[in-house]
Amino acid sequence: MEHNSLNERAFISDHYIARSSAIAARLVGGEMMIMSAVDSTFFTLNQVGTAIWQAADGRTPLSEIITRTICAEFDVGHVQAQTDAEQFVKDLAEHGILRISDQPIIEASPLPPIPA
Numbered sequence: 001m002e003h004n005s006l007n008e009r010a011f012i013s014d015h016y017i018a019r020s021s022a023i024a025a026r027l028v029g030g031e032m033m034i035m036s037a038v039d040s041t042f043f044t045l046n047q048v049g050t051a052i053w054q055a056a057d058g059r060t061p062l063s064e065i066i067t068r069t070i071c072a073e074f075d076v077g078h079v080q081a082q083t084d085a086e087q088f089v090k091d092l093a094e095h096g097i098l099r100i101s102d103q104p105i106i107e108a109s110p111l112p113p114i115p116a
Helices: 047-055 062-073 078-094
Strands: 016-019 023-028 031-036 042-045 057-061 098-101
Touching (some): 016 062, 042 047, 047 078, 057 062, 078 098
Antiparallel strands (some): 016 057, 023 031, 031 042
16 A cells, blocks of 8 residues: 555654655755656755665665664664654655555666766
8 A cells, every 4th residue: 555645643664665756856966856746846855865765765664774774874863763754754755756655666766877
């Protein structure tokens, strides 16, 4: 069951996240710049947001991304990382940037090429 809108507070750490194919994205100076084709919303993600977005392969649960990437690479405790990551993922999902599912998302979009 894939979620397009998450209006109620729900723990999504055990859900899988994947990048939408309805976006335009480019990595600039270590920050990901993303535009939603759904509503033309433009996002500039900081380093933590970029790390989550890049790890959103549809096969890795958010809880694993939090533990292996966010807590390991950034100076943040697990509880704070989980709270912030869940809100971040829900916000991007509401704009069609990320997809959330309680099962792996096989047809996830690959990362766009990083310019040389």
